[in-house]
Amino acid sequence: MNDRFSAAYARRLRCVCEHIERHQDEPLTLEALSRMAHSSPFHFHRQFTAWSGQPLYRYIQWLRLRRASWRLAFNPQDKVIDIALDAGFQNPESFTRAFKTAFGKSPRQFRQTPDWLDWHQRIPKQVFQEQHVMDVKIVDVPRIQVAMLTHRGHPDLVNASAAKFIEWRRTTGLSPVVGSQTFGIAWHDPQSTPPAEFRFDICGSVSQAVPENAFGVVNSEIPAGRCAVVRHQGALDTLSDSVWFLFREWLPGSGETPRDFPVYFQYLNFVHEVAEHELLTDIYLPLV
Structure with a gap:
C-alpha cells in the first residue's frame, strides 16, 4: 500500500473513531460505521481490529466505561443506574459485570475508592488523534x-x-x-x-x-x-x-x-x- 492510500485509509478510520467519540450515547452499528469507512461490514471489522488493536465493539465499550468511571468518581450525585443507561447498558447488572471485568471493581466500589494507578494500567490509550496546525x-x-x-x-x-x-x-x-x-x-x-x-x-x-x-x-x-x-x-x-x-x-x-x-x-x-x-x-x- 503506497503512502497516499495508506494515509487515506488511516484518515477514514480516524473519522470513524471521531464519530464514535461524539455519539457514544447513540446506537453505533457495524453497518453504519463501515459505510463511513467506505468498506463492507465483513472487511471493516477486521480492518478496524488490525488498525486499533481491539475489536470495534470493545473499542466502543471502553470509551463508554471510561466516561462512566469519571462520572462515578467525580459526580457523586449521579445514580449508578443513570450512568449505566447512558453508557448503553440495558440494566445495572450488565453494566456492573462489564465494569468489574474492565476495572476489577464494581461501580460502587470504584466510586468509594478509585484506584487510578490500576485504572491507567487497564485503560487502552487513545492514539488516534491527528495533530493539526494550531492557532497560537x-x-x-x-x-x-x-x-x-x-x-x-x-x-x-x-x-x-x-x-x-x-x-x-x-x-x-x-x-x-x-x-x-x-x-x-x-x-x-x-x-x-x-x-x-x-x-x-x-x-x-x-x-x-x-x-x-x-x-x-x-x-x-x-x-x-x-x-x-x-x-x-x-x-x-x-x-x-x-x-x-x-x-x-x-x-x-x-x-x-x-x-x-x-x-x-x-x-x-x-x-x-x-x-x-x-x-x-x-x-x-x-x-x-
Whole structure:
C-alpha cells in the first residue's frame, strides 16, 4: 500500500473513531460505521481490529466505561443506574459485570475508592488523534491569586489529588467551580521525570486568602506576564501533543524566549461533565 492510500485509509478510520467519540450515547452499528469507512461490514471489522488493536465493539465499550468511571468518581450525585443507561447498558447488572471485568471493581466500589494507578494500567490509550496546525496567540496575563494543591508522586495519581481539591472546593466554597478559573501547572514532563519526583499543581482562582486547612491547599499565584496560548480540544491524554507543538513547531520560528515559569493549563470544562471531544483546555507558555 503506497503512502497516499495508506494515509487515506488511516484518515477514514480516524473519522470513524471521531464519530464514535461524539455519539457514544447513540446506537453505533457495524453497518453504519463501515459505510463511513467506505468498506463492507465483513472487511471493516477486521480492518478496524488490525488498525486499533481491539475489536470495534470493545473499542466502543471502553470509551463508554471510561466516561462512566469519571462520572462515578467525580459526580457523586449521579445514580449508578443513570450512568449505566447512558453508557448503553440495558440494566445495572450488565453494566456492573462489564465494569468489574474492565476495572476489577464494581461501580460502587470504584466510586468509594478509585484506584487510578490500576485504572491507567487497564485503560487502552487513545492514539488516534491527528495533530493539526494550531492557532497560537500571544497575550498579557494579569497576576492571578490562586488556591493551590501540590501533587507529588506518580502522574497517574493526579486524579486522586484533583478529587481532594474538588472536595476542598465543595466544603469551603472559597473557589467555586462556577465563576472561578481552574488551572494545572506542569512542573515536570511525566515522560522524562521519575514518578516519585513528578510535581503538578492544581489551582483555582480566589478573591481572598485561603485559611489553613486539612486538605493541604495553600495560597499561591500565577505571575503576570506575556504568554503564548493555544487551545487544545479533545482528550487530556493527548494534551502533551499540543504542548510539543508549541515547543517543536511554533517556538523555533517565533523569535520568542520562554520565561522561567512552567507551562500551565486552564481547564475550561471538565471530563466528568462533557464528552471528551468537547473538552477545551488552554495551554500557556510563559514568555520573556
